[in-house]
Amino acid sequence: MPVIRTLSKVAKQILLSTPGCGCQPLTVAVRNISFSPRQVTSDASFHSVSFSETDHPKVLITGGLGQLGVGLAKMLRKRFGKNNVILSDIRKPPSSVFHSGPFIYSDILDYKNLREIVVNNRITWLVHYSALLSAVGEANVALARSVNITGLHNILDIAAEHGLRLFVPSTIGAFGPTSPRNPTPDLCVQRPRTIYGVSKVHAELMGEYYHHRYGLDFRCLRYPGIISADSMPGGGTTDYAVQIFHDAIKSSKFQCNLRPDTRLPMMYIDDCLRATLEVMEAPVDTLTMRTYNINAMSFSPEELAQELQKQMPELEVTYDIDHVRQAIADSWPMNFDDSNARRDWGWKHDYDLPELVQTMLNFFDAESRMAGAN
Numbered sequence: 446m447p448v449i450r451t452l453s454k455v456a457k458q459i460l461l462s463t464p465g466c467g468c469q470p471l472t473v474a475v476r477n478i479s480f481s482p483r484q485v486t487s488d489a490s491f492h493s494v495s496f497s498e499t500d501h502p503k504v505l506i507t508g509g510l511g512q513l514g515v516g517l518a519k520m521l522r523k524r525f526g527k528n529n530v531i532l533s534d535i536r537k538p539p540s541s542v543f544h545s546g547p548f549i550y551s552d553i554l555d556y557k558n559l560r561e562i563v564v565n566n567r568i569t570w571l572v573h574y575s576a577l578l579s580a581v582g583e584a585n586v587a588l589a590r591s592v593n594i595t596g597l598h599n600i601l602d603i604a605a606e607h608g609l610r611l612f613v614p615s616t617i618g619a620f621g622p623t624s625p626r627n628p629t630p631d632l633c634v635q636r637p638r639t640i641y642g643v644s645k646v647h648a649e650l651m652g653e654y655y656h657h658r659y660g661l662d663f664r665c666l667r668y669p670g671i672i673s674a675d676s677m678p679g680g681g682t683t684d685y686a687v688q689i690f691h692d693a694i695k696s697s698k699f700q701c702n703l704r705p706d707t708r709l710p711m712m713y714i715d716d717c718l719r720a721t722l723e724v725m726e727a728p729v730d731t732l733t734m735r736t737y738n739i740n741a742m743s744f745s746p747e748e749l750a751q752e753l754q755k756q757m758p759e760l761e762v763t764y765d766i767d768h769v770r771q772a773i774a775d776s777w778p779m780n781f782d783d784s785n786a787r788r789d790w791g792w793k794h795d796y797d798l799p800e801l802v803q804t805m806l807n808f809f810d811a812e813s814r815m816a817g818a819n
């Protein structure tokens with residue numbers, strides 16, 4: 446339904462009486478009267494529950510059983526309390542996750558169910574992690590379009606309707622071969638060649654549009670490839686940088702699906718999750734933008750292998766190129782310029798390549814010692 450048909454009479458009058466393109470006056474007027482894009486009764490007044498700044502947020506994480514969600518829930522629960530953070534997904538949680546805090550089934554394509562969850566649990570922050578990543582997206586474009594685009598529309602409408610603070614991650618994949626690649630700034634040409642990238646540019650633009658049009662508190666970070674030890678990636682182009690650790694430890698051999706010189710921005714998961722909390726907590730007046738690049742390090746498979754070989758000289762790396770992933774990687778940034786995030790809300794990463802490798806190896810070492818002790 447076109448948005449204008451869902452507006453209240455007052456909103457329609459303002460919209461129709463705004464001269465010229467009306468961009469600025471319209472933005473101010475509509476924000477003040479506050480209506481939601483899927484408001485069903487045209488003249489019903491819109492009420493959102495307001496929470497004081499001292500209240501803990503009540504957080505819902507969608508797509509929470511992927512590489513990032515469980516770690517984010519753990520961090521947020523430490524800060525806001527176990528019961529104030531709800532993980533959700535369409536998959537069945539492992540028992541450790543199920544017993545670590547609230548978990549709920551939620552398919553982001555089911556608008557009514559999502560709304561029910563938000564209302565019944567008095568959600569105030571929504572972290573929207575559900576997505577199909579770059580490589581699996583290319584293998585199933587129709588599903589990626591549905592989850593990444595239709596699902597996002599549901600999330601945006603529910604967040605606007607209930608006055609939520611909404612975090613949606615974007616990615617280095619939101620850039621394409623015509624973007625400057627070394628480094629890639631926040632604002633430049635964005636013509637990605639994957640459905641994943643297209644859907645993420647769409648999310649950035651729609652989130653910013655809802656912010657200006659409806660006053661939605663939309664916050665977005667473009668994550669680099671994320672590296673974690675205790676969760677596996679969900680089918681992206683940067684997955685090799687996680688797999689290499691598992692294979693190195695298991696067999697001292699790794700077959701890489703990208704060329705040895707493929708340079709991509711990467712980040713350790715702890716930095717990524719901390720950045721997410723920091724931008725969600727950043728005072729509104731520090732945010733000069735709603736979508737920021739964040740960066741930590743940038744390396745190629747051969748550089749990662751060399752760093753690992755300093756501690757595991759027996760590691761053998763061979764290359765068997767996956768042409769789909771290679772083409773994607775060749776169109777993505779090599780280095781990310783995140784100076785706006787550093788300036789506006791004080792972003793600073795903790796992990797460079799040597800610390801990343803050491804931390805990953807320490808994790809697997811501790812894990813194998815624990816397994817040996819049992």
Ligand SMILES: NC(=O)c1ccc[n+]([C@@H]2O[C@H](COP(=O)([O-])OP(=O)(O)OC[C@H]3O[C@@H](n4cnc5c(N)ncnc54)[C@H](O)[C@@H]3O)[C@@H](O)[C@H]2O)c1
Pocket residue numbers: 507508509510511512513514533534535536551552553554573574575576577578592596614615616617667668669670671672677678679680681683
């Ligand atoms: N991991 C990275 O390197 C990386 C980098 C940049 C951006 N991101 C973004 O961060 C977010 C989380 O990434 P991730 O690595 O945890 O992803 P992932 O692929 O590991 O997990 C995505 C989750 O979404 C769920 N999902 C799929 N369809 C769904 C549906 N219809 N309803 C509800 N849930 C559904 C899946 O079951 C899965 O658990 C994604 O939006 C991704 O684009 C990740």
Ligand SMILES: C[C@@H](O)[C@H](N)C(=O)O
Pocket residue numbers: 578579580615616617618641668669670671678680681682683684
């Ligand atoms: C970079 C990121 O968005 C994801 N890890 C992918 O490779 O698809």
